[in-house]
Amino acid sequence: xxxxxxxxxxxxxxxxxxxxxxxxxxxxxxxxxxxxxxxxxxxxxxxxxxxxxxxxxxxxxxxxxxxxxxxxxxxxxxxxxxxxxxxxxxxxxxxxxxxxxxxxxxxxxxxxxxxxxxxxxxxxxxxxxxxxxxxxxxxxxxxxxxxxxxxxxxxxxxxxxxxxxxxxxxxxxxxxxxxxxxxxxxxxxxxxxxxxxxxxxxxxxxxxxxxxxxxxxxxxxxxxxxxxxxxxxxxxxxxxxxxxxxxxxxxxxxxxxxxxxxxxx
Amino acid sequence: xxxxxxxxxxxxxxxxxxxxxxxxxxxxxxxxxxxxxxxxxxxxxxxxxxxxxxxxxxxxxxxxxxxxxxxxxxxxxxxxxxxxxxxxxxxxxxxxxxxxxxxxxxxxxxxxxxxxxxxxxxxxxxxxxxxxxxxxxxxxxxxxxxxxxxxxxxxxxxxxxxxxxxxxxxxxxxxxxxxxxxxxxxxxxxxxxxxxxxxxxxxxxxxxxxxxxxxxxxxxxxxxxxxxxxxxxxxxxxxxxxxxxxxxxxxxxxxxxxxxxxxx
Numbered sequence: 001x002x003x004x005x006x007x008x009x010x011x012x013x014x015x016x017x018x019x020x021x022x023x024x025x026x027x028x029x030x031x032x033x034x035x036x037x038x039x040x041x042x043x044x045x046x047x048x049x050x051x052x053x054x055x056x057x058x059x060x061x062x063x064x065x066x067x068x069x070x071x072x073x074x075x076x077x078x079x080x081x082x083x084x085x086x087x088x089x090x091x092x093x094x095x096x097x098x099x100x101x102x103x104x105x106x107x108x109x110x111x112x113x114x115x116x117x118x119x120x121x122x123x124x125x126x127x128x129x130x131x132x133x134x135x136x137x138x139x140x141x142x143x144x145x146x147x148x149x150x151x152x153x154x155x156x157x158x159x160x161x162x163x164x165x166x167x168x169x170x171x172x173x174x175x176x177x178x179x180x181x182x183x184x185x186x187x188x189x190x191x192x193x194x195x196x197x198x199x200x201x202x203x204x205x206x207x208x209x210x211x212x213x214x215x216x217x218x219x220x221x222x223x224x225x226x227x228x229x230x231x232x233x234x235x236x237x238x239x240x241x242x243x244x245x246x247x248x249x250x251x252x253x254x255x256x257x258x259x260x261x262x263x264x265x
Numbered sequence: 266x267x268x269x270x271x272x273x274x275x276x277x278x279x280x281x282x283x284x285x286x287x288x289x290x291x292x293x294x295x296x297x298x299x300x301x302x303x304x305x306x307x308x309x310x311x312x313x314x315x316x317x318x319x320x321x322x323x324x325x326x327x328x329x330x331x332x333x334x335x336x337x338x339x340x341x342x343x344x345x346x347x348x349x350x351x352x353x354x355x356x357x358x359x360x361x362x363x364x365x366x367x368x369x370x371x372x373x374x375x376x377x378x379x380x381x382x383x384x385x386x387x388x389x390x391x392x393x394x395x396x397x398x399x400x401x402x403x404x405x406x407x408x409x410x411x412x413x414x415x416x417x418x419x420x421x422x423x424x425x426x427x428x429x430x431x432x433x434x435x436x437x438x439x440x441x442x443x444x445x446x447x448x449x450x451x452x453x454x455x456x457x458x459x460x461x462x463x464x465x466x467x468x469x470x471x472x473x474x475x476x477x478x479x480x481x482x483x484x485x486x487x488x489x490x491x492x493x494x495x496x497x498x499x500x501x502x503x504x505x506x507x508x509x510x511x512x513x514x515x516x517x518x519x520x521x522x523x524x525x526x527x528x529x
Contacts, residue, residue, distance in 0.1 A: 009322075010297030011271055013489045040267045182515040187524075189477035189512045201501070225446035230501055236267050237498025246489035249458075249482050252515025253508045260446050263439035263504035 004042055013246040017042035020096035021243070022088065023103045024079055024136050027054035029205045029232040030155055031105030032061050036068070037236040038243060043101060044071035046092040050079045050106050050132070071096060079106055079132040085139040092140075099147060101243045102140050105155045106132045111209055114168045122169060129173035130180075137184060141193060149192030153242045154181055155235070157200045158258050162265050178254065185252030194251040196242045201258030204229040226259035270498040274299035277350040278495060279343070281333050281393060282360030284311025286462050287412065287487050289318070291357060294488030295495065296322035303346040303353075305331040306360060325350075333360045334384030336392040343396040352404060355495040356397045358390040358434075359412040368423050379426050386430035390437055394452075401450050409452040410494050411438050415510050417456060419517070435506055442504030451503045453494045458482055458510025475521040477512030 004017045021038040025031040026047035039045050045065050047058050058074040065072035073095045077084035093099050108128030110121060117125075133154060144150035159171045160178040178197060185195050202210045202220060210217050210229055221227060238255045241247050256262050278295050282288035283304030289311075292302045296319040304315045304326055312328040319326035327349045331342040346353055362385045390411050401407025416424060417431030434454060441452035460482040461467040473481030490509055493499050508514050519525070 007268060008272065008298055010273075010294050010299075010488070010492060011268055014268055014271055037267050185512050186477050186516045190479050194478075225443055225503060226501070227447070234501040237270060237493060237496070237500075238502060240267055240271075240498070241490070241493045246493065247509075249478065249486040249511050250490070250507070250509050251478060251512040255502065255507055256505055257501050258503075258505075259501055260439075260442040260451075260503035260505075263442050 014240055014244045015042055016101070016244055019043045019100040020046075020092065020098040021101035021103065022046045022048065022092040022099060022140060023105065024048045024085070024088070024140075025050040025105035025107070026061050027057040028105050028107060030200060030203065030235055031103070032057075033232045033236055034103045034105055034153075034155065034239050035061050036064055037239050038101065038103070039065035039068045039070045039072065041240050041244065042070065044096045046088070046096055047072065047074045048079070048088045049076045050128070052076055052078055079136060080127045082135045082139060085136050089140040089143040093143060099140070099143055100150050102136070102144065102150065102152045103155065103239070103243065104133050104136050106136070107157075109167075109207070110170050111166050113166055117169055125169045126173055129170065130176045133177050134180065137180070137195070141184070141188070144193050145188065145191050150194075151243050151247075152193065152195040153198055153239060154195065155198045155200065157203070158256055158261060160197065160199055160254065161256070161262055181254070182252045189251055194247070196247070196250060196252070197254035198235060198238050198242060199254050199256040199258065200235060201230045201256065201261050204231055224259060224261060225264065230257060230259070267498070271492055271496045272299050273355075273492065273495055276300045276354035276495070277303065277346065277352050278355035278357060279303040279305060279346055279353055279393070279397065280357040280359055281305045281331070281389065283315050284308050287457065287460060287484050288357070288359040289315045290484035290488050291359065291491045292326070293318045293322060294485070294492055295355075296324040296326070298492050298496075299324070300355070300495070301325040301350060303327045303329060303342070303350070305329045305333065305342050307332055333389035333393065334381065339389065339392040340396050343393070343400070347400060353397050353400050353407070354404075355408045355410065356393055357410045357412070357491065357495075358393050360389055361386045361412065363427060370423065371425065374425065382426035383430050386427070387433045387437070390434055394437070394441055398445065398450065402448055405449055407450040408495050409441060409450065410491060411452065411454045413454050413456045413506070415456060415458045415508070415514055418514060438506065439504045446503055451500065453499070453502060453504065454506045455487060455490055455494070456506050456508040456510070457487060458508070458513045460484060460487075473511075476510070477516060477521055480511065482509065482511065
């Protein structure tokens, strides 16, 4: 944990010393960065997976968080199962003694022409990208409301703002999350729960079509204002700003970490 | 350490409109994070009050009386900043005016009222960017923070100069961001909602009761956002408009305080 005692006075609003944070999707690269950022800023963290089979990576994140001097616990769960999310929220409160911050880092891309997407693919994409976020906000948000407030950061990507060919359903799901956050921000504004989005630009992470050899990846990288992909660790500043009391007058907003990509489109 | 990346130690920030309101709050917050300040505005007394606050925080403050709507003044101010500190890391384009014409029907607004507002709110940001960018290019890095307004994204009755100038600031932000993305100069825009600076404004905005979060902004709310955008913690954020308005622009298609459907 940071040497919080010697923090310059201007930086105290970004500190999370003693706060309790839950990260859902902590096995993903950006979820991992989120968890370790919160831990570095002093929060005790509960790490929950998007899906089963992530035990080992969750444990590694927990270990890295503990090495920063905070409490860290891991819980393998399925974010697409409502009962799992509710149990995770309760576990977080029990193990960390509270629940001040929620970060969701849930993602399941699908790049395919619209006429090839069958109903089972539809269900999977909408369940993982939208319904899981929806249920996490319901079940974990409920606990925050009961406890008198909190800060939520939903991590998504720039597809929440614009269309991409061969990503119709994925864009639709991300767009749905974008507007869900606006509406919930208003619904919860007077109940002291803030909710904001962090939108990643094209990110250097396993499975990204930007990393595949071929015309798409090559032309995309040249088109990006920084001419390179976002590294997951580059979201940490925006994440901490949104999660911490530094942003206490900000709700229903999205911060894109994209090097300026959305200015171009 | 993530908190260290928000530090502004050793950086020099120019803040226009630095004598009061948001500008002063940002100056003090920047100083509390380790930056030296160049405070520019028209009113020397107010600048000197800011200087005292910055110095109380242990940092240096150069005061430069400036009419930011005049490019010659802006160029002289930037030259004075370079002469004093030898560098400019952060340019905060905060100066702005409401309308003398506020509330007037369109046919009663004079050419001078229109032009003066556009000069102070919009041209000043262009003049300042134009003056600091050569120094930032030489340094190989820089941060430009433009301050717009929620009225840059929404209309208002009898609101012409202000809405137009602030809307244009968003576009200035985007074009600067794309142009200098290759040069490690990030340009971003703070979009404040309602920040009343006096009793009359507080009354006009009805104490902020129509703001979703239930209160108007305090000048101090903007400090941590400005520090974030001035710091290394925001290096991959560019051309972004960050709305700080207690949720206002997330909604707006129904009045605040009412909702369709029955309560839970």
